[in-house]
Amino acid sequence: MKVQRWGITLPLTGIPLAAHRELVRELQGLGYTDVWSAETAGTDAFTPLALTSEWAPGLRLGTAIAPVYTRGPGLLAMQAATIAELAPGRFVLGVGTSTPTIVTGWNAVPFTDPYARARDTLRFLRAALVGDKVSEDYPTFAVSKFRLERPPTPPPPILLAALRPGMLRLAAREADGAITNWLAPGDVPQVRAELGAAGELVARVFVCPTEDAEAARGLGRMLISSYLTVPVYAAFHDWLGRGEVLAPMHAAWAAGDRAGANAAIPDSVVDDLIVHGPVEYCRERVAAYLEAGLDTPVISVLPTGADPLELVRSLAP
Template structure:
């Protein structure tokens, strides 16, 4: 990569014990990673890995991509964000998103209702709460009766929204400081980003880019097909891919999945869809592919490491992808 992006991120945690993560964060920062982001699905929570990373990489930007306002109460979310903002002043970025019905309803016993409105209301609440204001407000999806942070952060963190289609993309541009994108190709970025910029220029565009660093294309596609069938059969992601124009390519997979034939669903994912949505290849090829996302409008590329299952060390693979290696 001749001209690496100004920001370049990696997603933690890795499979290593959490106690090793301050060292891992330090090694990533030394290799040129400016950002360390977390995710929250069914493994570890989104904040603990960042707390450890902050101790190992005291100059790195930190961010959640994402935590859901359905799985934490508004006040708890504000307090947790305030703690990270105090630990990493000016460097913590709070990424929130609705998540999905399986995560919210099936796993966290919470009704997944009015996701757009819940995200919007949470952004408005957090703006006030993180500024140290007393909040007594009836929002559309919840009410707050007299909450005030006892330790508001000196520097309130910027708030980014995970967004798929037009409505949430426009909300991110209008009311948040940036957007978090995933499950899209570099070319898709050109379709998606203009909706964000309708709310004004200068918004950060965080791209969570799935990267499987191996020259073994068959191994990469095997692993990535499992990811695609797991994610893109969730209705929100399926509708997103339809909107992006992949209906014809993915309909056989959706049909097989709906019929309960998981093996046929895996086989029905075309190579070109895998290659579009998940970066794989040599470190040089992966860096070049990440660069295409940046060229098309992503301002903060964040690698989401996909283990190819070949017994390699994730940290070694991550260091090989670092911008300083290009």
């Protein structure tokens, strides 16, 4: 029987990593099945999962995502193997290209040919994580005589961060599924159609549990203008059919008018992409992603002024 998954993004914003211990120990009893980490400018993607593997040995763990540029291929395989050893059969390695800001601006690595780099990394990881000795000149990097000392048993599934058809089809061919974000329940079938039925589809869902709709939409607008003006996300929402409605936001942003860009985002777009309202409604809205064909919703709790630890408890299924 297929498990109905209900994930949470950890660590929570503003909460020290060590302060998550008691909450993590409660998660499985609350009905959560998964903990997924992220990697931007806070914790790295792997350390929170190492702690979670000890604090809550029954949860599935995943990275969403570990960038393919910011670690060498061998180090990426080593870190994945470490978590897979700590959580055998319960770890999913999510990788992706990330963005030029993170890769080049923060890590001084050229962001070149992202599709090919993702493809080559998937092929390397497939071989390395089953214990093969890898010597290969891939189109975007070369590896000589790399072999893991302790390949994990079983090797973890690998998911690829993907938005538009090209990456989604790559995920279908070379990975075990795809990770996406910034989509509404109604967008899931379009994404699923490109991935196919076989691969796991994971999405981060931004949830702001508050009855103050004005505050939730204000926060939502700031996040949407920050993310959806990035070219890859702009192209994603063009593909999803929001190009025309988001055009005024893009025009204001390009002119340097940040306030105008926020104001140009319609309430309907915010309500599509940010789950907000009473806790009961938020749970129903997250469940709507499952009904639309998502396999694993991963809640990302947005700040409301309430205790984020209590919000996680309240959003449990």
